[in-house]
Every structure is written in structure tokens, then in C-alpha cells.
Amino acid sequence: MNKFLLILFFVMFVNTNLSSEDNFEKGLRIAKESYESTRGYVDSESDQLMILVDPKGNEVIREISGKTLENDDPNDGDKSIIFFNKPKDVEGTVMLSHTHVNDDDDQWLYLPALGRVKRISSSNKSGSFMGSEIAFEDFSGNDYRKYEWEFIGEEEYDGEICYKLVSIPKYKNSGYTKRIGFTDKLLRPRMIEYFDRKGELLKTLYFEDYQLYNDKIWNADTFRVVNHQNKNKTIYKWINRELNVGINKKDFEKSSLLRLAD
Amino acid sequence: MIYIKILNFALIVNFIFSFNVNALEYKLYGLVQPEFSIFTNGDGKHHQSKNNYSFFTKGNFISYLDERDAKITISAIARYDEKDSERRYIDFQKLKYEQYFENYTFKIGNEIIFWGVNESFNIIDIINQSNLAEDMTGTKKLGQPLLSLAYDNNYGTIDLYLMPYFIERKFPSKNGRPRLALEVDQNSITYESSSKEQKLDFALRYSMVYDDYDIGIAHFHGNNRAPQLNINPSTLKFNPHYTTLSQTSLDIQATKGAWLYKLEALSAKDGNERHLGVAGGFEYTFYGIRDSQSDLGLVIEYSFDDRNSNPFNNDSVAALRWTKNDINSTSLLAGMFIDMRGNSNRFIAEYEQRINNNVKLFIDATFNGSIDSQDFTYAFDEDSVFSIKLARYF
Numbered sequence: 043m044n045k046f047l048l049i050l051f052f053v054m055f056v057n058t059n060l061s062s063e064d065n066f067e068k069g070l071r072i073a074k075e076s077y078e079s080t081r082g083y084v085d086s087e088s089d090q091l092m093i094l095v096d097p098k099g100n101e102v103i104r105e106i107s108g109k110t111l112e113n114d115d116p117n118d119g120d121k122s123i124i125f126f127n128k129p130k131d132v133e134g135t136v137m138l139s140h141t142h143v144n145d146d147d148d149q150w151l152y153l154p155a156l157g158r159v160k161r162i163s164s165s166n167k168s169g170s171f172m173g174s175e176i177a178f179e180d181f182s183g184n185d186y187r188k189y190e191w192e193f194i195g196e197e198e199y200d201g202e203i204c205y206k207l208v209s210i211p212k213y214k215n216s217g218y219t220k221r222i223g224f225t226d227k228l229l230r231p232r233m234i235e236y237f238d239r240k241g242e243l244l245k246t247l248y249f250e251d252y253q254l255y256n257d258k259i260w261n262a263d264t265f266r267v268v269n270h271q272n273k274n275k276t277i278y279k280w281i282n283r284e285l286n287v288g289i290n291k292k293d294f295e296k297s298s299l300l301r302l303a304d
Numbered sequence: 305m306i307y308i309k310i311l312n313f314a315l316i317v318n319f320i321f322s323f324n325v326n327a328l329e330y331k332l333y334g335l336v337q338p339e340f341s342i343f344t345n346g347d348g349k350h351h352q353s354k355n356n357y358s359f360f361t362k363g364n365f366i367s368y369l370d371e372r373d374a375k376i377t378i379s380a381i382a383r384y385d386e387k388d389s390e391r392r393y394i395d396f397q398k399l400k401y402e403q404y405f406e407n408y409t410f411k412i413g414n415e416i417i418f419w420g421v422n423e424s425f426n427i428i429d430i431i432n433q434s435n436l437a438e439d440m441t442g443t444k445k446l447g448q449p450l451l452s453l454a455y456d457n458n459y460g461t462i463d464l465y466l467m468p469y470f471i472e473r474k475f476p477s478k479n480g481r482p483r484l485a486l487e488v489d490q491n492s493i494t495y496e497s498s499s500k501e502q503k504l505d506f507a508l509r510y511s512m513v514y515d516d517y518d519i520g521i522a523h524f525h526g527n528n529r530a531p532q533l534n535i536n537p538s539t540l541k542f543n544p545h546y547t548t549l550s551q552t553s554l555d556i557q558a559t560k561g562a563w564l565y566k567l568e569a570l571s572a573k574d575g576n577e578r579h580l581g582v583a584g585g586f587e588y589t590f591y592g593i594r595d596s597q598s599d600l601g602l603v604i605e606y607s608f609d610d611r612n613s614n615p616f617n618n619d620s621v622a623a624l625r626w627t628k629n630d631i632n633s634t635s636l637l638a639g640m641f642i643d644m645r646g647n648s649n650r651f652i653a654e655y656e657q658r659i660n661n662n663v664k665l666f667i668d669a670t671f672n673g674s675i676d677s678q679d680f681t682y683a684f685d686e687d688s689v690f691s692i693k694l695a696r697y698f
Contacts, residue, residue, distance in 0.1 A: 130698070131335075
């Protein structure tokens with residue numbers, strides 16, 4: 043009898059413990075699992091096409107290509123190189139970034155007109171990327187370590203039941219006060235609404251064209267951003283994306299910039 | 305018969321085309337740029353024309369070989385100028401072959417190498433010769449023939465340069481505007497070194513990144529890039545004299561959030577005289593000013609040189625850089641150069657914006673305020689100018 047009570051008590055205790063995961067812990071767990079499902083890519087290479095659309099429907103094209111290197115250190119960010127191809131006046135420009143989770147990144151820019159590598163300030167993570175509606179900080183927006191999370195329920199989005207998550211940036215120079223997003227049951231972010239420093243709705247990012255890479259990693263090959271304030275749109279497409287290609291790690295150091303630059 | 309010729313031609317074209325596309329990985333791009341200048345002080349000190357047009361072009365060809373372990377780069381610039389014959393030239397800025405090994409890079413040919421961190425006072429930058437016909441501040445360079453070997457590991461990079469041939473400084477001709485007080489006689493050049501332009505110059509540089517710091521230590525020995533200009537009493541022209549220079553330098557940039565701190569220092573033996581130079585300053589950027597996408601950067605730099613003869617012995621610059629971060633990459637740089645010794649000042653403004661994906665507009669202005677008559681820039685104190693440039697990229 044005592045034994046039975048003990049088991050009953052134990053079961054009740056464990057049950058309470060499980061259901062005691064509060065909405066903050068649940069939000070963090072989903073965000074962490076979502077982030078971790080995109081890890082293990084080792085390195086990647088891709089061409090990227092960006093279409094900037096103004097409220098009148100005028101379109102401008104940007105073309106870049108990029109390489110990224112996953113950081114083995116779980117407490118640090120990834121490294122990336124971006125080669126600018128279009129517009130033509132920035133052709134030959136190369137940007138190297140060593141990203142950090144909640145600190146400024148290290149960034150160097152090779153400027154072909156000056157034949158010079160400059161270390162640049164990166165405390166403008168909230169700044170526009172090439173005149174688009176995408177900010178530098180949006181590219182690493184799936185890194186759960188950069189936000190405080192809260193799960194606020196399940197809702198149908200685009201025909202699927204999704205987790206609805208609120209995330210608040212930890213980074214002091216973030217351009218946002220809050221994000222509200224939907225993550226589906228395959229742990230893929232589907233849509234995020236961004237609120238500016240005044241707390242007003244700024245833009246919505248839609249994650250589209252999900253592809254399963256190397257049989258294990260889902261990547262959205264299109265980011266579509268609609269800015270609700272200035273009415274501009276940006277469509278960002280990844281083309282020819284390949285993961286785990288075996289890029290030399292040294293390519294991601296400052297000393298290789300001149301070699302990789304045209 | 306004619307059909308066979310056409311067929312042959314088609315085959316050859318096809319062969320060349322497929323060779324280019326399949327066997328040779330290459331890129332070709334550049335720009336053509338008409339320019340127009342209006343001088344605001346009439347005919348000026350040297351009785352020159354109020355207007356000038358000029359045409360600038362740049363072409364780059366880059367090809368990778370050997371599974372990207374080798375690279376050929378050709379980068380040539382050319383200018384045609386209406387008035388100044390010294391501004392009619394072609395220069396191979398880069399004409400080089402590079403071979404990459406695991407930790408080594410070998411390079412041969414013409415190259416542009418920049419040393420330093422400052423925006424304005426690039427006092428330690430010494431490998432390339434300045435082209436003053438292009439720009440009186442000396443920031444525009446000429447390609448330098450060299451052999452170089454670089455070694456890098458986790459502790460930094462060591463670059464060794466051997467420069468077997470010297471490139472003379474280019475000055476504007478007497479029809480150039482702005483120009484120096486007297487014409488430079490490029491046929492009466494003398495050297496301290498008996499090997500003259502054949503002197504083998506060498507340079508060594510160690511550079512590294514440590515946390516927020518980018519650090520470089522370098523030594524150069526060779527013909528000084530800046531000649532002494534001595535007046536020849538019989539021709540009343542400047543005769544350039546190139547001394548032998550040994551220069552040891554240090555450059556550091558600290559990147560702390562929106563602040564950049566910069567320092568360049570050198571100790572050099574020029575001919576028989578030793579001198580010291582220090583230049584540095586800071587850059588601060590206000591991001592997203594007034595809740596817009598615009599950034600406003602402030603740059604302040606100061607240059608000291610212990611030679612009284614040096615034009616930058618006690619000079620400073622303060623500039624504001626506004627970047628709109630819009631679709632057209634609109635930006636405006638406005639600055640003021642002050643000679644703290646002679647109370648000379650000069651104002652510059654540089655505006656640029658993209659017109660479309662392939663065309664960019666530049667508007668530059670230089671205004672000479674009060675210029676001390678002892679200052680070498682006194683020669684062009686009546687050469688305040690507006691320039692419009694339209695670059696078409698291909």
C-alpha cells in the first residue's frame with residue numbers, strides 16, 4: 043500500500059514537473075530545437091538574388107554570392123564572406139564577417155577602387171542590407187541565443203497548425219523591440235512580424251520555398267519581406283545553395299581577403 | 305567555297321567561345337567615365353581655362369587557373385584630358401600572376417599595395433608611387449612592378465616585397481589645373497642612389513588581427529616615393545631629386561563598437577636626415593539618425609611631422625559622412641582641412657548616388673579658403689573647382 047502511494051506520488055510529481063514547463067521555457071525549447079535542426083551544415087556556398095520593389099512597383103536587382111562556415115564553438119557565431127556582383131559599381135567588393143552571438147561582429151571590407159581592406163564598425167546590425175528591407179541582424183534571426191522567448195499558443199498559419207512565439211532581442215543595438223512569429227511542427231519558421239523601437243509593426247518576413255538539404259536540413263530559399271511603414275518589398279532568393287562543400291577554413295580569415303577578391 | 309569558309313569561321317568562333325567558357329574561368333568588368341570641371345576663380349593664378357573635360361576608363365580582367373590555386377589579374381586605367389598632356393596616360397595598376405600554396409602566396413607583376421588605417425593622412429603608405437596629375441592629395445597611385453612572397457599562419461601574415469624598378473612621381477603639366485607653382489622637369493631627374501631607377505627596393509610587413517585590434521609593423525628601404533623639388537635657376541623648373549629612404553612604421557586600428565581609433569607612426573632616414581611622423585584620429589558613426597536608415601559618421605584626424613618642410617607637419621582634418629542607405633547608395637562627404645601652422649584651410653565635398661544599376665553620378669567640390677603664401681598649396685589657391693563625373697559600368 044505504501045509502495046503504491048509512493049508510486050502514485052512519484053507519477054504525480056513527474057507529471058506536475060512535465061506540465062510545469064512554462065510558456066517561456068516552452069518558447070525557448072522550440073526556438074532551440076528549431077535552431078539546432080539547421081546546424082551541422084559544416085559550410086555552404088550559394089548565389090543570392092535580391093529584388094527590391096518600391097511602392098510604385100519599380101524593381102531593382104542585386105546579385106551577390108556567399109560562403110559561410112559553421113563555427114565549432116557553440117558559444118560563438120558563424121563566419122561568412124559575401125562577394126558583391128550587382129549593382130555594377132560595387133562589383134569586386136568583398137565583405138568578411140566573424141559573427142558573435144550577443145556582441146558586435148568583426149567585419150572587414152575589401153574596396154577594389156582603393157585596393158584596401160578596411161575593418162569596419164558592425165554595431166549597425168539593424169542597418170539595411172544593400173538598401174533592402176532586410177537588416178544584417180535578420181540573417182541570424184533563427185539563432186535562439188539572441189532572444190528571450192515566449193510560447194503564446196498554437197494557431198493555424200498557411201493551412202498548418204504552428205507554434206506562435208514571441209521573441210525579444212537581447213542585443214542592445216537591435217532595431218527591434220519584439221518579434222512575433224509562427225514556427226511549424228517541422229520546426230521551420232514560417233513568418234515573423236517585426237516591431238520597431240517605438241513598438242510599432244515595421245515589417246513581415248515570410249519564409250518560402252523550403253528545401254530539404256542533404257536529407258536533414260530545411261532551408262527557406264526565399265525570404266519575402268513586406269515593410270508596412272514605407273511599403274517597400276524585398277524578395278531575397280538563394281540559388282545554387284550547397285551545404286558541406288569542404289571550403290578551406292583559411293578563406294574566412296582577413297589574410298585571405300585580397301586573395302579571394304577580384 | 306564560301307560555305308566552307310563560313311563553316312570554318314563558325315567553327316573557329318565556336319571553338320574560341322567554348323574555350324573561354326569551359327577551359328578558362330574569367331571575369332571582365334570596368335567603367336567608362338566622362339568628367340567635367342568648372343573652376344570658380346576665373347582664369348586663376350596661371351591664366352588657365354575655366355572649364356575642362358576629361359575621360360577616364362578602367363578595365364579589369366581576372367582569370368583563375370589551376371583549380372583556383374593561381375590567378376591572373378589585369379587592371380588598367382586610362383585617362384584622356386582636354387588640357388593636361390600629363391593626364392593622358394595608361395597605367396597598369398595590376399598586371400600580375402599569383403600562385404597559392406598552403407601557407408604561402410607568390411606574386412609577380414604590377415600591383416597596388418596599401419598600408420595603413422587612416423582616412424586622410426596615409427603617411428606610412430609607401431609601396432606605390434602617387435599620381436599627382438590625377439589628384440594633388442596623392443591618394444591616386446601608379447602600379448608598382450614587384451615580386452612578393454607572403455607567409456601566413458595563426459599568428460599573422462608576413463609579406464616580403466622586392467621592387468626591381470622605380471616608378472617616377474607623376475605631376476600635372478604646366479597646362480594642368482591645379483598644378484604646382486613651377487613646371488616639373490621630368491627630363492632632369494636625379495637620384496641619391498647610383499643605381500637610380502634600377503635600384504632594388506625592398507619592404508617587409510607583418511600584420512595581424514588581435515581581438516578588436518588590426519596591427520601592422522613594416523620596414524621599407526628604397527628610393528623615396530616623394531622627390532625633393534629643387535628650382536633649376538636656368539630653366540625655372542623644378543628638378544626632382546629622389547633620395548634613399550629607410551622607413552620603419554607601425555599602424556593600429558582599434559574597432560570598439562561605433563568608434564574606430566586609428567594611429568600610424570613612422571621613423572625614417574631620408575638621405576642623411578632622420579625624421580618622425582605620427583598621424584591618427586578617430587571615426588564615430590551615429591546609426592539610424594532621426595529614426596531613418598541614414599547614418600552620420602564623424603572623422604577627425606591629425607598629422608604631425610618633425611620636419612618643418614613637410615606639408616603635413618601640423619595638419620588636421622574634420623569631416624562628416626552622411627550615408628542615406630537607400631536604393632541608390634546616396635552619400636555625401638563634407639570636410640575641412642586645416643594647416644594648424646600656417647592657418648590655411650580647404651573645404652571638400654563629395655556627393656554620389658546611383659542613377660541605375662549601371663550608372664553612378666559623382667559631384668565633387670574643392671574650395672580653397674585662406675591659403676598661407678608659404679604653403680605649397682598656395683600655388684593652387686585660385687583653383688577652387690566643381691567636378692561632375694558620370695560612371696557607366698560594364
